[in-house]
Amino acid sequence: GAVVSQHPSRVICKSGTSVKIECRSLDFQATTMFWYRQFPKQSLMLMATSNEGSKATYEQGVEKDKFLINHASLTLSTLTVTSAHPEDSSFYICSARQGFGQETQYFGPGTRLLVL
């Protein structure tokens, strides 16, 4: 099956610093990548949708200047949490889709971010 990786798997940082999370599709070209956030014991909430070579589309309530998304190639998308604060501590999960519409999304293993 399709494999999606994320790096790092876990990161601890000080408040005010920026953190970059990478999402890679390893064995397929991802037309679209999605970024989700999951707080403890809660569901996944979509943050943004990114298509290769174009600007990401952010969900309502998600600050685009705080969560910078770059989808520079068909196999790599990055999420940068700028000036992170403790309330940004969460589990960030990316997913990648090869086609369009409702093709299956394949999820990365997630990145646990802890902001001190």
Added chain:
Amino acid sequence: AQKVTQAQTEISVVEKEDVTLDCVYETRDTTYYLFWYKQPPSGELVFLIRRNSFDEQNEISGRYSWNFQKSTSSFNFTITASQVVDSAVYFCAFGAGRDDKIIFGKGTRLHILP
């Protein structure tokens, strides 16, 4: 508006028992997709199944089976002869039309007791 409801927040059963996880959705779309994902304690989401709205056939995969009923807008998931390794959070999800998004239910935390 589209909505996915997983009414069971948490379920505990003893190993080898069968267990059914409920999923009810709301939509006005005629073309849509339904998904089930498993999230074990490690956190990684595991894809289990994708079903489109035109295919109401039930599906069986090993100990897993799915019952899709458009009449009741339900897409229930049954694990037969449950095992401890089945312990996880299970998410039902919905996607429709040109919209790329998948909407996740709140998940059902399943505990299989030895």
